[in-house]
Amino acid sequence: MPKRKSIAEQKQVVERPLAVQKEEVKDFIYKLKQVTVMAVKSLYDVDIDASQITLQDTRKEFEGNITLLTFPFTRQARKKPEQIGAELGSFLERGLPFVTGHNVIKGFLNLSISDSTWVDSLKAMQSNDHFGKQASNGEIVVLEYCGPNTNKPLHIGHLRNMVLGYSMAEILKANGYQVHKVNILNDRGLAICKSMVAYMNEGEGKTPESEGVKGDHFVGDYYVRFGKMYKEELSELVAAGADLVSAEKNSKLMQQARELLRKWEADDLETRTLWARMNSWVYKGYEETYATLGVDFERDYYESETYEYGKEIAQQGLEAGVFTKDEDGSLFVDLSEHNMDPKRILRSDGTSLYFTQDLGTAEMRYAHYGMDKSIYVVGDEQNLHFKQLQIVLEKLGKDYAKGIYHLSYGMVHLPGNVRMRTREGAMVDADDLMREVVERAAEATKESGKLSNFSEEESQALYHDLGLAALKYFMLNVNAKKKMTFDPAESVSLQGRSAIFLMFSYVRTRSVMRKFGKAIDPNFKVKSIEPIEQELIQLLYKTPFVVQDSAKTYDPSLIANHIYDVAKTFNRFWTACQVLNNKDQNLDHFRMSLAEVTGNVLKLGMNLLGIQTTERM
RNA sequence: GGUCCUAUAGCUCAACUGGAUAGAGCAGCUCCCUUCUAAGGAGCAGGUUUCAGGUUCGAGUCCUGAUGGGAUCACCA
Numbered sequence: 001m002p003k004r005k006s007i008a009e010q011k012q013v014v015e016r017p018l019a020v021q022k023e024e025v026k027d028f029i030y031k032l033k034q035v036t037v038m039a040v041k042s043l044y045d046v047d048i049d050a051s052q053i054t055l056q057d058t059r060k061e062f063e064g065n066i067t068l069l070t071f072p073f074t075r076q077a078r079k080k081p082e083q084i085g086a087e088l089g090s091f092l093e094r095g096l097p098f099v100t101g102h103n104v105i106k107g108f109l110n111l112s113i114s115d116s117t118w119v120d121s122l123k124a125m126q127s128n129d130h131f132g133k134q135a136s137n138g139e140i141v142v143l144e145y146c147g148p149n150t151n152k153p154l155h156i157g158h159l160r161n162m163v164l165g166y167s168m169a170e171i172l173k174a175n176g177y178q179v180h181k182v183n184i185l186n187d188r189g190l191a192i193c194k195s196m197v198a199y200m201n202e203g204e205g206k207t208p209e210s211e212g213v214k215g216d217h218f219v220g221d222y223y224v225r226f227g228k229m230y231k232e233e234l235s236e237l238v239a240a241g242a243d244l245v246s247a248e249k250n251s252k253l254m255q256q257a258r259e260l261l262r263k264w265e266a267d268d269l270e271t272r273t274l275w276a277r278m279n280s281w282v283y284k285g286y287e288e289t290y291a292t293l294g295v296d297f298e299r300d301y302y303e304s305e306t307y308e309y310g311k312e313i314a315q316q317g318l319e320a321g322v323f324t325k326d327e328d329g330s331l332f333v334d335l336s337e338h339n340m341d342p343k344r345i346l347r348s349d350g351t352s353l354y355f356t357q358d359l360g361t362a363e364m365r366y367a368h369y370g371m372d373k374s375i376y377v378v379g380d381e382q383n384l385h386f387k388q389l390q391i392v393l394e395k396l397g398k399d400y401a402k403g404i405y406h407l408s409y410g411m412v413h414l415p416g417n418v419r420m421r422t423r424e425g426a427m428v429d430a431d432d433l434m435r436e437v438v439e440r441a442a443e444a445t446k447e448s449g450k451l452s453n454f455s456e457e458e459s460q461a462l463y464h465d466l467g468l469a470a471l472k473y474f475m476l477n478v479n480a481k482k483k484m485t486f487d488p489a490e491s492v493s494l495q496g497r498s499a500i501f502l503m504f505s506y507v508r509t510r511s512v513m514r515k516f517g518k519a520i521d522p523n524f525k526v527k528s529i530e531p532i533e534q535e536l537i538q539l540l541y542k543t544p545f546v547v548q549d550s551a552k553t554y555d556p557s558l559i560a561n562h563i564y565d566v567a568k569t570f571n572r573f574w575t576a577c578q579v580l581n582n583k584d585q586n587l588d589h590f591r592m593s594l595a596e597v598t599g600n601v602l603k604l605g606m607n608l609l610g611i612q613t614t615e616r617m
Numbered sequence: 618g619g620u621c622c623u624a625u626a627g628c629u630c631a632a633c634u635g636g637a638u639a640g641a642g643c644a645g646c647u648c649c650c651u652u653c654u655a656a657g658g659a660g661c662a663g664g665u666u667u668c669a670g671g672u673u674c675g676a677g678u679c680c681u682g683a684u685g686g687g688a689u690c691a692c693c694a
Contacts (some may be wrong), residue, residue, distance in 0.1 A: 059637060069636065071674070081674075107674080108637060149694075186694060303694085330692060339620085340690090347692040354694050381688055383621065410622085410687085417686075448656055466656095478630060481622075483687065485629085495656075496642040497630080504656050512653055542633085549633085561631065564641080575649095575658045595653095617656075 007312055007363050013370035017178050019138025027124065028098050028117050029055070029066075036068065039091040044077035044084075057538065063103055064110030065118075065538060071107040081107030115529045118537045119590065123522055125540060125597045132543045132604045137176035142369050143169050145377035146297070147184045150282045151191045152220035154289050154430040155420065156412050156486055157379065163475045164409055165377040166295045166610040167556040172375075174608055175551040180369055183297040184361065187279055188304040193260040195219050196274055197253060198226035208281050214431065216285030219278050229253055265351075292434055294468065294610060299368075301361055309360030310352045313396070314345050322395045333392055343388050358389055366400045373403040375554070380408040380481065407554050410483030428488060437492045438467030444494050450617065462614055466500060469611045473499035476609050477560040497564055499611060502602060505567035507617050509599030512579050516592050524589035532573045536594060539569050543601050547608065556609055563605030570598045 024030065033050040040048050052072055058064040070084040077084055085104035092111065093099045101112035125131050145165025148154055154162075169179045199222045208218040230253050237247035248254065263271040290296060314331055317323035323331045323345050331346035345356055352360070365374065376386060386406035393401035412428075413419050420427050442463040445451065451459055474492045478484065494500050529537075543562065550558040579591040603613050 054633095054636080056633065056636080061638080067637085071636075074674075106637070189694065191694080326692095328692085332692095341619095344692055349692080351692085353692070357694090379688095380622070382694095384689055387621090408622095413687090444656070448654095450654075450656085482630085483623080490629095490643095493629085493643075498642085498656095500656055501642095504654075508654060508657085515653060545633090553634095557631090558633095561641095564631095568641085571657060572659095574653085575655095578652065580653050617654085 007309055007360070007367050010364060011367045013367070014140065014178075014180070016140060016370070017136045017138055020135035020176075022135070022137075027121065028096075028113070031096065032066075032092070032099075032111075035092060035095050036088065039088055039095070040073060040077070043087055043091065044073070044079070046073065046076040048073065048076075058110045062105065062108075062110050063101070063112065065113045065534065066111045068109040068111060069107060070109055074107070085109040115526075115534070118529060118534050119526060121541055122537050122590075122593055122597060126520070126593050127522065131597075131600060132547050133174045134176040134544075134548070136178070139177050139372040140369055141169075141172055141177045141179045141373045141375060142182060142365055142371040143172070143179055143375040143377065144182050144184055144301075146295075147186065147378065148286065149189075149191060150185055150187045150216075150219075150279050151195045151223045153214075153216040153285065156428040156430060156433055157420065159293070159430050159433065159471070160409060160412050160475050160484065161377055161379070162290075162293060162295045163472045163610060164407070164480055164556065167472075167476055167608060168375065168377065168407060168554060170608045170610060171547065171551050171556060171559070174547055174604075177373075177551075180298050180371070181296065182299045182301060182365070184301045184303065184306075185283075186303050188264065188275075188307070190257060190261055191223065192275065192279070193257040193264065194226040195223040196260055196271075196278060197256045198222040198229060199278065200256075200274070201229070208285070214285045214288060215281030215283070216289070217429075217431070218285070219282050226253065226257075289430055289434075292431075292468075294612065301364075303357055306361045306364060307352050307357040309364055310356030310358070311346070311350075311360070313359040313363055314352070314356060317345065317392075317396055320396065322392075333395070335388065335391060338391055340388065340391075343392065355385070355389070355392075358385075359392065362389070362393060362400070362404075363398070366398070371400065371403065373405060374400065375405050375407050377407045377409070380410055380483075382406070383408055405554065407480070409480040412484045412486050415485055415487045428486060433492075434468065434471065437471045438463050440491070440494060441467035441470060441500075444500070445617070453616075462617060465612055465614045466494075466503060466617065469499035469503055469606070470494050472609055472611050473502065473560060476556045477564070479557050480555065499606070502563055502567050502606060502611075503614060503617060505570055506599055506602040506606070506613055507615065508574060509570070509595045509602070510615050512595050513592065513599070515580060516588070520592050520596060521589050522593075524586040524593070526586055526590045529590075530577060532569070532576050533591075533594060536566075536569045536573050536598065539566055540597055540601055543604070547604075550608075559605050559608050563602055566598060566601055566605070570595075570602075 033053050036053050037048055037050055040046050054069040054072065056067050058067045068088070070081045070088060073084055074081050082104055085107060089102035089104060089109050093102050098114045098117040099111050100114045103110050143165060146158060146162050148158060165181070169181050172179050202225060203222065208215040211218065230251060233251055233253055234244070234247045237250060238244060242250065260271055264275060314323060317333070318325065318331060323333050326332055328348040329350070330344060330348040332342045332344050334342050343355060344353060346352060362374065365371070378386065383406065386404070390401055390404045393404070411419070414426060418426060445463060445466065454462065470492050477497065546558055546562040550556055573594065577591060579595055580588055582588050606613050
C-alpha cells in the first residue's frame with residue numbers, strides 16, 4: 001500500500017470566482033415601495049423600511065392586481081387600517097402614474113396597475129437573457145449527494161437523494177454560487193465482506209460480463225445470497241440443537257466475513273484484490289444508472305481512503321483539549337453543553353468510526369475546495385449525526401463548520417409504513433423504476449397518437465425524456481423533508497400535476513413559435529390586455545424571487561409548484577386567447593412574447609429540477 | 618423514557634413564512650376539438666385544517682398540553 005498523503009499535502013484550494021455587484025431592479029414594484037415609504041412618512045410622520053411593506057396578489061373576487069397590507073402601520077400611525085388604506089391609496093394613485101385605481105377592504109389596499117406597465121414588465125423579462133438567474137456571488141459550495149453502499153444496487157431512496165441533490169446544485173448555480181458536486185462511496189465494511197464471502201463460495205469465477213448482468217446488481221445478488229446462506233446455516237445449527245444466539249456466534253459464514261474484514265484492514269493483498277475487483281463492477285453499474293438518470297459528480301470520495309484521515313483530526317482535538325481519552329483508550333467528546341450525550345470519536349483500539357471519517361472528509365474537502373458552504377444531501381435518519389458533526393467541528397475551531405447544511409429528506413417507504421429492506425426483498429430498484437416509467441411514457445405517447453413525424457430513434461429519446469421527467473417531478477414536487485410513500489402498484493403519475501403537463505405546455509409554446517416563424521418585434525403596441533394575460537405576466541414576474549427563495553430554503557419544490565402554476569395559467573390563456581393570425585399584428589407579437597417568456601420560464605424551471613425539455617411531443 | 622420531525626378534502630400534496638371566503642391534482646359526475654398540440658380547457662361535488670386551551674386587529678401557520686404516525690438515542694455505516 002502506498003503511503004497516504006496527509007490532509008495538508010492534499011491542499012489544492014480551487015480558484016474563487018469574482019463576485020459581481022448585485023444591481024437592484026428598479027422596476028415598478030421598487031418604485032411602489034419607495035413611494036409607500038415616502039407616503040407613510042408624509043402622512044403619519046412614521047419611518048418605515050421598504051422591507052416592512054407586504055405586498056400580495058389581489059384575490060380574484062376583488063378589483064385590482066396588487067394588494068398592500070396596512071395592518072403593519074396601524075400601531076405607529078395610530079389610525080384604523082381602513083383609513084390608512086384610503087389615505088395611502090389616494091396618495092399612491094396621485095403620485096404614481098402606473099397606479100390606475102384603488103379600493104380598500106378592511107386593511108387591504110387593492111391597487112390596479114396599468115396595462116402598459118404589465119406589458120413593459122413582460123418586455124423586460126423577454127429582453128433579459130438571464131431572466132430568473134443571478135450573477136456570481138463569489139461563493140463556493142460543495143454538495144455531497146448519493147452516498148451509496150457499494151454492496152448493492154441503488155434503490156428508490158437513492159433516486160430521491162440524487163434527484164434532490166442534482167436539482168439543488170442547479171438551483172444554487174442559478175443563484176450565483178460556484179457548485180462542486182461530490183459523491184461519497186461507502187466502499188468498505190462488513191456488508192461488502194458478506195458479498196465477497198458469497199462470491200468466494202458460489203461465484204465460480206463468474207463476472208457481470210459472463211452473465212450479462214449489470215455490475216451493481218451482480219454484486220448485490222451475492223449480498224442477498226449471503227443472507228440466504230446465513231439463514232440456512234442458522235437453521236441447520238438450530239436443528240442440530242443450538243440456540244439462536246450461539247448459532248449466530250458459531251456461524252462459519254459470519255466468521256468468514258469478519259475474517260475478511262480483518263484481512264482487509266491488514267491490507268491483505270488477495271482480499272484487497274477481490275474487493276477492488278468487485279467494487280469496480282459495482283462502479284461500472286452505478287455509472288450506467290447515473291448516466292440514465294442524468295446526474296454527475298465532479299469527484300468521488302472513498303470511505304476506504306478517507307476513514308483514516310479522521311485520525312488526524314482526532315489527534316488535533318485531543319491536543320486542543322476538545323476530545324478526552326476514556327479509561328479504555330477510546331476518545332470521546334463531551335457535548336453536555338448542547339444537552340447531548342458524549343460522542344465517541346475513536347475506538348479503544350484506535351480505529352476510526354463513521355463519525356471520525358466524516359470529520360476527516362470535511363477537513364479534506366475544505367483543503368480541496370476552501371468552500372463557504374458544505375451541503376450534505378442525506379436522509380433524515382441522520383439528523384442527529386449532522387448536528388453533532390457541525391458542533392464538533394465548531395468546537396475544533398473550524399471556520400467552515402458554520403457553512404454546513406444538512407439537506408435532510410424523508411425516507412421513501414412502501415404503503416402501510418413498510419420500510420424498505422434489501423435483504424427482505426422489499427425494495428424498489430432504481431434501474432427497474434426508471435425502466436418502468438419510461439415504458440409507461442411510451443405507452444401513453446402511443447395512445448395519444450402523436451408520433452407521426454418521429455423516427456424510431458426520436459421516439460425512444462422522447463419516451464426516455466418524458467419518463468425521467470415524470471419521475472423527477474414526482475419526487476421534487478413535494479417538500480423534501482416529508483417522508484414519502486411509494487406505491488409500486490400506482491407508480492409515478494403521468495397525469496394531472498406531472499412533468500408531462502409541464503412538458504406539454506412547454507411544447508405548445510415551442511410549437512406556436514415555429515408556426516410564427518419570425519423574430520418578435522419588441523416594439524409592439526397594445527392598448528389593453530385581457531385579465532388572463534395580466535395574470536400570466538404577474539405570475540411570470542415572480543420567477544426570480546421563487547428561484548432565490550428555493551436556494552435560501554434549500555427547497556426545489558417551490559420551483560416545481562411555481563412552474564406548475566405557470567403552465568396552468570398559460571393553458572388557460574391559450575384556450576381564451578388566439579395567439580396567431582389576429583387582425584392586429586401587434587397583438588400577435590404581444591402574445592408571442594407571452595408564449596416565449598412562458599416557454600423560457602418553464603424550461604428554466606424544469607432545468608433547475610434536473611429535467612431536460614423536449615421540443616416536440 | 619429523552620430528543621427531533623409530522624398531522625390540511627376519500628387519496629397525494631399547496632397555502633407567498635401571521636393576512637381576505639384554505640387551493641390544486643387523482644378518483645367520481647357534466648360539458649367543450651371544421652383556430653395556433655384536447656397529454657388541454659370549463660363546471661359540479663368534496664373541509665369543524667387531529668383534539669383542547671392560549672397569544673392578537675387577524676391563527677392551518679406562533680405558544681402550551683394531549684393523541685396518532687415516523688426517525689433517532691452503538692466502540693454499525
